[in-house]
Amino acid sequence: MITLASDFGTPYPAAMKGVLCRRTAARLIDVAHDFPRQDVRAGAFWLREVLPYFPPATHLVVIDPGVGTDRDALVVRAGEHALVGPDNGVLLPPARRLAGDAALETYVIDERRLEPVEPAGGETGPSATALSGADADGSDARHGGGDGDARHGPASATFHGRDVFAPAAGEVHEAGLDSLGDLEWLAPLEADPVDCHLPEATVEDDRAAGEVLVVDGFGNVITNVPGDVLAGRERIVVNGETVPVGETFAAVPVGERLATVGSHGYVELDVNRGRGDEAFGLEAGDRVVLEGVSE
Amino acid sequence: MITLASDFGTPYPAAMKGVLCRRTAARLIDVAHDFPRQDVRAGAFWLREVLPYFPPATHLVVIDPGVGTDRDALVVRAGEHALVGPDNGVLLPPARRLAGDAALETYVIDERRLEPVEPAGGETGPSATALSGADADGSDARHGGGDGDARHGPASATFHGRDVFAPAAGEVHEAGLDSLGDLEWLAPLEADPVDCHLPEATVEDDRAAGEVLVVDGFGNVITNVPGDVLAGRERIVVNGETVPVGETFAAVPVGERLATVGSHGYVELDVNRGRGDEAFGLEAGDRVVLEGVSE
Amino acid sequence: MITLASDFGTPYPAAMKGVLCRRTAARLIDVAHDFPRQDVRAGAFWLREVLPYFPPATHLVVIDPGVGTDRDALVVRAGEHALVGPDNGVLLPPARRLAGDAALETYVIDERRLEPVEPAGGETGPSATALSGADADGSDARHGGGDGDARHGPASATFHGRDVFAPAAGEVHEAGLDSLGDLEWLAPLEADPVDCHLPEATVEDDRAAGEVLVVDGFGNVITNVPGDVLAGRERIVVNGETVPVGETFAAVPVGERLATVGSHGYVELDVNRGRGDEAFGLEAGDRVVLEGVSE
Incomplete structure (x- = not known):
């Protein structure tokens, strides 16, 4: 496969x-x-x-x-x-x-x-009408179809x-x-390959500091904060604002924000039937700080 | 399959x-x-x-x-x-x-x-850098990769x-x-499953009353009115406005509205090379009344 | 296949x-x-x-x-x-x-x-609730599900x-x-099929005159000018404006325009990580004249 x-x-x-x-x-x-x-x-x-x-x-x-x-x-x-x-x-x-x-x-x-790679009909490449004498016999490299064809x-x-x-x-x-x-x-490969380290969040006591990894096509904001920081919480403070924690979008009314754990295991900032990126004002790379609510 | x-x-x-x-x-x-x-x-x-x-x-x-x-x-x-x-x-x-x-x-x-479902490398989950003492030995549930991992x-x-x-x-x-x-x-399943009844239009003499079922990606307005109400007609009144009836988009000039029968057998309200939803001002769920033209 | x-x-x-x-x-x-x-x-x-x-x-x-x-x-x-x-x-x-x-x-x-083509359940077509007497016995052609069904x-x-x-x-x-x-x-087929001749550019000495064939989904402007007109050039004049010639997008800074040879072998007018159609003000069918730079 x-x-x-x-x-x-x-x-x-x-x-x-x-x-x-x-x-x-x-x-x-x-x-x-x-x-x-x-x-x-x-x-x-x-x-x-x-x-x-x-x-x-x-x-x-x-x-x-x-x-x-x-x-x-x-x-x-x-x-x-x-x-x-x-x-x-x-x-x-x-x-x-x-x-x-x-x-x-x-x-x-x-x-x-x-x-x-050999495409069918590969011997024919881009062509043009040559007007000048030099082109008329097809010998000019500027005329397509010859060895100068970029596809070959x-x-x-x-x-x-x-x-x-x-x-x-x-x-x-x-x-x-x-x-x-x-x-x-x-x-x-003799050297090390180029690497792409996805940034990790830091978690300390009641506070997690990370960033937005990606925003998906629906506007869900996917952070790099492990989802278990939400365990047992009903609300959480996201960049200073308190939002409810829900297991699913349906935990909040349509149009409302929530923090949830996405299918990848990370904290997502979403809106039920809406766009989380717009509601939270966040895009890929933005910093995200999650803090416990002081009861 | x-x-x-x-x-x-x-x-x-x-x-x-x-x-x-x-x-x-x-x-x-x-x-x-x-x-x-x-x-x-x-x-x-x-x-x-x-x-x-x-x-x-x-x-x-x-x-x-x-x-x-x-x-x-x-x-x-x-x-x-x-x-x-x-x-x-x-x-x-x-x-x-x-x-x-x-x-x-x-x-x-x-x-x-x-x-x-067992993903490859499944034993590694979301991870973060733990700064507090409690996290340092990996025993805190807040640290990813343990049994608390939402993916498991x-x-x-x-x-x-x-x-x-x-x-x-x-x-x-x-x-x-x-x-x-x-x-x-x-x-x-012991009980009846939840059902979704697509609404049916009512047809009486020269008048059909229904609604917009969906708008497709091209803006074609698909109603729940059976296409045979258009049979033999050259024009029809849609929510009070008279539009031509055509077998295909090409029956009207580019940019003009028409009523036609879609491939699903229902009346569609379309625009030749344009968006029917915008031209008719209709979206899913809107009411549609079709009436014969008084000659 | x-x-x-x-x-x-x-x-x-x-x-x-x-x-x-x-x-x-x-x-x-x-x-x-x-x-x-x-x-x-x-x-x-x-x-x-x-x-x-x-x-x-x-x-x-x-x-x-x-x-x-x-x-x-x-x-x-x-x-x-x-x-x-x-x-x-x-x-x-x-x-x-x-x-x-x-x-x-x-x-x-x-x-x-x-x-x-015979869809499953094909005998059921669009249906509606018939209110008039004529419809009540199902004999009216306006009632869906009969032979009048457009799908059949x-x-x-x-x-x-x-x-x-x-x-x-x-x-x-x-x-x-x-x-x-x-x-x-x-x-x-007895007659000749309808043909679609993609227009060819004309190339004469230091000048190529063609048009935009298509704009792709990223805004890259694909012309019908064979790519070899760019061979050996560092800059070229596109509709009167001088732009750099590059082998790849990366040859110019992010957001800058360039002329390059696309994978199809034709001259493309692009922007590194941007939309060429907007930057060049060109769409399909527009005329494109490429001329050598007078040094």
């Missing part, structure tokens, strides 16, 4: 699926393609929370603000799972969660040794998801986890 | 897919995950219109404004189909359509007897889709429709 | 998937269902760029502003691929790319000879994706490319 996650929107992920289908008959499952654009931390958080529910799989992850720079392309083995994506930290938090007690194995992709290098400068990561994921799946060391286009 | 429908947006449905893939190799087909949020009636309408086109399948439906309350979790057998979801009415309209002449069989899920109960309070409905759907599919009575975590 | 592309949003594509699953066990892959609505040219462009990455497949394409008019429904064989969709030009640009050197074979669908014709006037194209795609896949001529519901 291969899962796909990106910040591409549509229809770009379909090209990755096409490339994958040419290399493997594996089942393809979309995780999401509307992750916050170029937001490594948000992607790392969501993937850490979602990927552990899958059976052993190859996870293709393309959230890649540095595409086209010299950042490496990686394959990370994490226990019975493999992750394929850019060396920008997005793979590490989910990899650590997936690996459990196993050590991570990290490989760098040599994209020049990867079998290139070893990899497009802007679509490594299609040209590097998808073929790599397909081949990783076909080879199997125990053969990663034998793949000639993979080499052990 | 298992279909998935929810109002979760992304990436939450991926966790349900992961859970399903751990229990079954069945084909997974997304119906939609952007149903109007917490809108039982809209979900019931769309699923009634869409699910009958599928071959026999298990349909996982999670539109669940009462998640975490004591509403039951159900499995409904409807002819050759099964539906799995909350006891809030959303399952009944599609179930009746799918069942045809067969009687519905309704079971309640005992979530404590369902095999729990029998089911999260806020994500029954992942923790109850998805595993139930996977097991229903594996067991097969004729074995539902043998599953130890299912018991026949 | 069958790919699906449409401008339907949700949940309409699910009905097509249901119909397909009743006729074939083929793998279904979504290309996208949020193509610009009723925009034949945008669909033709994207499908030409994306479909060639798939292995041999049947491609179901429903971007169909003329649904319900007398436009034909087509099956086009393009090399090892088949495309199924309306005769409005959307199929031709991707078909030519997929076919490579092979000639296209074009067939017209006789929808009356196609095995009709050979095809809905507004949902040919579900009622014509999906069943046709399923049967094309099952029959195989070499049997298209034997299918009784297909006949060779």
Whole structure:
């Protein structure tokens, strides 16, 4: 099984699926393609929370603000799972969660040794009508369709998801986890991979200080404060304002704010049938202090 | 085959897919995950219109404004189909359509007897830096990662889709429709399930009175008035205003309003390449009266 | 394998998937269902760029502003691929790319000879409460559920994706490319199909004149100017304004404009982590002139 996650929107992920289908008959499952654009931390958080529910799989992850720079392309083995994506930290938090007690194995992709992607009708590229004499015989590099066609290098400068990561994921799946060391286009990463440490909250007595990790599509504000700080409380002070604690949205009237524990185990600041981010005035990265109510 | 429908947006449905893939190799087909949020009636309408086109399948439906309350979790057998979801009415309209002449069989899920969902690396939960002495030895319940971790109960309070409905759907599919009575975590529902009756229009002579069932993503206003009231008419009076009747959007100029019969068989109020809801000033639940034009 | 592309949003594509699953066990892959609505040219462009990455497949394409008019429904064989969709030009640009050197074979669908789609519980249609005497015995055509039910014709006037194209795609896949001529519901198209010629830019010496083909979901402005006009340049004049040329977004500071070569090989006008369409004031169809910088 291969899962796909990106910040591409549509229809770009379909090209990755096409490339994958040419290399493997594996089942393809979309995780999401509307992750916050170029937001490594948000992607790392969501993937850490979602990927552990899958059976052993190859996870293709393309959230890649540095595409086209010299950042490496990686394959990370994490226990019975493999992750394929850019060396920008997005793979590490989910990899650590997936690996459990196993050590991570990290490989760098040599994209020049990867079998290139060959689209159907590949010999025809962008074309234009050439008006000048130099162009008329088709010999000018400016005329599309020749070797200068940007689609025919070893990899497009802007679509490594299609040209590097998808073929790599397909081949990783076909080879199997125990053969990663034998793949000639993979080499052990000598240095440490770039990491993305999701910030941890500090908890002391009756006070927790953390921050907003992400805001989901419904406006729910997901903090990095462990949910057990809410245990046994009916109310809590959030950045100076007292709000009720509820097990579910339905614990408060429609339109009212509450603090609850999300499915990921962290404190969420929500509004029943409304947007928590607007009601609390919070966005990703903002500081959140939770304090017990003085009775 | 298992279909998935929810109002979760992304990436939450991926966790349900992961859970399903751990229990079954069945084909997974997304119906939609952007149903109007917490809108039982809209979900019931769309699923009634869409699910009958599928071959026999298990349909996982999670539109669940009462998640975490004591509403039951159900499995409904409807002819050759099964539906799995909350006891809030959303399952009944599609179930009746799918069942045809067969009687519905309704079971309640005992979530404590369902095999729990075990994410990879499950022993690590939310963590924080503990500053106080009590926390330093890890014995304080406020410190994440212990038994207090919200993710390790029998089911999260806020994500029954992942923790109850998805595993139930996977097991229903594996067991097969004729074995539902043998599953130890299912018991026949003693009372009647909560129902959601989609309102019916009244039709009398030259006048139909109904309401807007839903507005689709393009702004098409879908009423509950059967499409045959438009038969043979060139114009019709909608809430006092005369509009043309057309077989297709293209029957009127771009930007013009029309009444037509949607693919579901009901009268739709649309605008050719525009939004019917804005042009007619109508939203879900609004009253609609259609009258013949006095020639 | 069958790919699906449409401008339907949700949940309409699910009905097509249901119909397909009743006729074939083929793998279904979504290309996208949020193509610009009723925009034949945008669909033709994207499908030409994306479909060639798939292995041999049947491609179901429903971007169909003329649904319900007398436009034909087509099956086009393009090399090892088949495309199924309306005769409005959307199929031709991707078909030519997929076919490579092979000639296209074009067939017209006789929808009356196609095995009709039969939803579960199909005998129940839209219903209403009849108040007048004539309606009380159920004999009035205005009362839903009878033969007048709009869902029970050979095809809905507004949902040919579900009622014509999906069943046709399923049967094309099952029959195989070499049997298209034997299918009784297909006949060779006598006339030329409607075509959609994506406009070509003109390139002369130091100047390229073209237009915006599409704007993608991130606001990237995709032109029809072949990317090789940017080769070796550090800056270029776009409609009179000089902007830097970069291999990737990251070549310029966040929020800055640049000209780059997209993954499709054409010049794109983008903003690093911003919207190119807003920054350049351009939308689909607008004229774009690129000129070399006078040093």
